[in-house]
Amino acid sequence: MPIEYLRDGDIIARDIISYDGGVLLRHDTRFKEVFKSRLIERNISEVYINDEISKGIEPTEIIESTVRQRMTNDIKRQFDKLKDKLELDISVVSEITTTLMEQLSRKEMILELDDLKTNDHYTYEHCLAVAILTSLVCDKMNMNIYQKEKIVMGAVIHDIGKIIIPKDILNKPDRLTKEEYEIIKTHTEIGYKMIKDNKELSPITKLAVLCHHEREDGSGYPLGKGEELHIGTKIVAACDLYHALISDRCYRQGLPINEVIAIGQKEAINPSIRKIIENLFAYYPVGCMIQLNDGTIGIVEKNTFSDIKRPVIRVIEKEEGKLIAKSKLNLQDEHQLYIVSRYYERC
Helix, strand or coil, rough: HHHHHHHCCCEEEECCECCCCCEEECCEEEEHHHHHHHHHHHHCCEECECCHHHCCCCCCCCCCCHHHHHHHHHHHHHHHHHHHHCCCCCCHHHHHHHHHHHHHHCCCCEHHHHHHHCCCCCCHHHHHHHHHHHHHHHHHHHCHHHHHHHHHHHHHHCCHHHHCCCCCHHCCCCCCCHHHHHHHHHHHHHHHHHHHCCCCCCCCHHHHHHEEEEECCCCCCCCCCCCCCCHHHHHHHHHHHHHHCCCCEEEEECCCCHHHHHHHCCCCCCCCCCCCCHCCCCCCCCCCCCEEEECCCEEEECCCCCCCCCEEEEEEEEECCCEEEEEEECCCCCCCCCEEEEEECCC
């Protein structure tokens, strides 16, 4: 529910996590109007609430919030080590990678934007989100476990070079100057230099750090390589791009999934990887209210991989000024019906 529609007394259905991993509001908390400004300040635009019409609909967390927070903190500590000119603890990076892969192996998942959306001020959360996407893409490509682990580990530390970039450039709310953009671009080579002599890291992992801004047509940086790039690098590069598009940046809000996909299709990234990523994201998250082309209002109950744009919905009708849950409707069986928009009205 968009926060502008929240009312005093609404029950929060899911922990609201800040972009640095802290819990702002816990589930089962009753919402108060005074919370609204606090959420707006942190660029949080929507939250899950419990109400009668959505009873029994449970959006699943892709990774448990406590586990996610612990991994984010571990990434930060490792980045801080390098900033202090100390060595990476590869056992910790490996543990983050293994934990993440185990969490994601529980079942097939369709991602919702809230699962991955972050604020670009926090490089650590971005690295974790890119690693999540990378792991899922590797699974879809039937990557063997040994190669997958090396690629995902590269995603975990891919932006490590940003710890050297001045914060006033990283967090600049306006368009970067040409000189500032050139400074930003150095983070790939800086990160690579930090780890290139580490014998515990695979060359595949190191390449992900160096080449995650390369493109298939050679238009990326720092090497300007194209199709000859390692498949792991191509995966991390694509996941980095898509996560950057869905996330709030210091100069814009995160983009809706339809815009993300439209932009992604214009980028020179591997077509097979692009298609996998596009099919990972739900257009309409479980629990959101939608309106069909015939005027029917509903709540999304379930998304399916077979047709990501046609979920199972719970039909909602107005009776005596209240919204009442009615029948279930599988849009894959109702070809004349389709979703036209999100729906936000409350009675």
